Amino acid sequence: MTVEIISPDKEIFSGNASLIQLPGMDGLFEILENHTPLIAALKKGSIKLVSEGETCCFEMNGGTVEVLKNSVLVLVE
Numbered sequence: 001m002t003v004e005i006i007s008p009d010k011e012i013f014s015g016n017a018s019l020i021q022l023p024g025m026d027g028l029f030e031i032l033e034n035h036t037p038l039i040a041a042l043k044k045g046s047i048k049l050v051s052e053g054e055t056c057c058f059e060m061n062g063g064t065v066e067v068l069k070n071s072v073l074v075l076v077e
Contacts, residue, residue: 001033001070003049005058012058012076013049020072021048022065031067038067047074 003020005013021030023045031038042065047058063076 001031001035001072003051003072003074005047005049005074005076007076013056015051017049017051017072019048019050020074022074023047023060031065031072033070035067035070035072037069038065040065042074042076047076 001017003013003015003017004011019030019032021028022040023043025041025043042060042063044061045059047060049056049058060076063074066073
């Protein structure tokens with residue numbers, strides 16, 4: 001699936017990923033390929049991203065996520 005992580009200042013990540021784990025308001029959740037459409041608020045925490053067998057982590061202060069047709073857009077503060 002395609003993942004974009006964007007802050008007001010810059011693009012943090014753009015590429016393909018097999019998994020993304022996000023800190024939702026009610027706890028951590030994961031998004032895999034073919035996930036149902038979703039819009040959710042995010043709280044302060046860490047984003048875990050698995051891309052091409054490698055795991056990356058990004059810290060954020062909150063934001064929102066939109067999932068639609070194997071495309072994930074994360075807007076972070």
